[in-house]
Amino acid sequence: DAGITQSPRHKVTETGTPVTLRCHQTENHRYMYWYRQDPGHGLRLIHYSYGVKDTDKGEVSDGYSVSRSKTEDFLLTLESATSSQTSVYFCAIRSEGKVQKTQYFGPGTRLLVL
Amino acid sequence: DQQVKQNSPSLSVQEGRISILNCDYTNSMFDYFLWYKKYPAEGPTFLISISSIKDKNEDGRFTVFLNKSAKHLSLHIVPSQPGDSAVYFCAASKAAGNKLTFGGGTRVLVKP
DSSP, X not given: OOSEEEEOSEEEEOXXXXXXXXXXXXXXXXXXXXXXXXXTTEEEXXXXXXXXXXXXXXXXXXXXXXXXXXXXXXXXXXXXXXXXXXXXEEEEEEOOOSSOOOEEEOOOEEEEEO | OOSXXXXXXXXXXXXXXXXXXXXXXXXXXXXXXXXXXXXXXSOOEEEEEEETTOSEEEETTEEXXXXXXXXXXXXXXXXXXXXXXXXXXXXXXXXXXXXXXXXXXXXXXXXX
C-alpha cells in the first residue's frame, strides 16, 4: 500500500460535462501519474507530474488536463467528457528507492460517460 | 503501434504446475521491465522487475527472464496457486521508474 487514494471511486456523467478526478498520496512522492485502462490496451499514460506545478503529457493526453498545486494531490480533469473517455482511471506514484524506482497504483476510478 | 505486446490474452493452468507468461517489445531503448498483477476492481500490484543488465531475477515463486537480443521477457510462476488467478501486465520504461509502457495483459486462471 503506497498510501494512494482516488476519489470518486465510481462516477456516471453525461457527455459534455466537466469531470475532475482526484488522486491523493500521503508519502510525499515527487512523481505522480494518471493512466487509463481499456480492454486490449493495458494501461496508457495520460499525464504525469514531476513536482508541484510541473506536469507533462503522456501517450493519450488529448481531452485531458491536470493540475498539481500541492505535493499530495494530483487532479485529472476532463474538460468536456465524451463517451470515448469511459474507462477505468488509475493514479500512480513513483517510489524513490535506491535500487529500483517502481510505480505503485491507486485503487482506480471507474468512469462512465453516457 | 504497440511497443509492448502480450500475445496471449489468456492462460489456463492446473494448480501446482508452472505458469509462463510472455511479453515482447520493439523499442530497443527500453532498459527496465516490470510485471504487475491485477485483480478485478483493484489497482495493479507490482510483482517483480528486471534491469537490462540482468537476464534473470527471482523472487519466491516468481522469476522473470529477459532475452535482450530477442526483445522478449517472460514471467514464470512456480508452483501456480488459485490465488494467482488475475490479469498480468508487463511494462517497460527507458529509465527505471520513468514513464511506463504497458502490454495489453494476460488473464491467468489457475484451476484447483
